[in-house]
Amino acid sequence: MEILQIVGAGLVVTVLILVIKPQRPELALQVSLVFGVLVFLLILGKISGVIHVLEELSQRANINQFYLSTILKIIGVAYIAEFGAQVCRDAGEGSIAAKVELAAKVIIMVMAVPIIVAILDSLIKLA
């Protein structure tokens, strides 16, 4: 199972970072960033599998493809923003992390507007 490798590598990398941190904090941050990226690349394969299944299900239930792709985009934006904000927070830059998250929220709001409009239209049709 990959989880064993991930946890093992995580512990080793944490110890390595503790070794490097006193002298070179900037390199320690980059080591943790690289480990985060590697774990996500490992998991991305699984996520794309799940997304394919979701797409097939939505086609079978003939849900409009636009909604699923918007939701996927929102998940992608949320993940990348959280990744960046967390790295900035690790480095101690709380304010930059907050700005990144604020931007992500705005982008997600912009993406969600069409869906909200669609829901309201269908509600109005019902009434």
Added chain:
Amino acid sequence: MSIDLVFKIAIVGIVVSVLHIVLKQAGKEDIAQIVTLAGVIVVLVMVIELISDLFVMVKTVFQL
């Protein structure tokens, strides 16, 4: 995409910090700073390459 990149960066970090201390003892403070800067830049190039891979992959998976 394997874990040795992490260890490569950790090695660079350790070597740079040791070099920094050695050069500082030898009294060559400026060279020590340059060596540290070089180490950070080398690691940064590696990290940026990996981050661009991540972003390309996220774009394809999430159809961004």
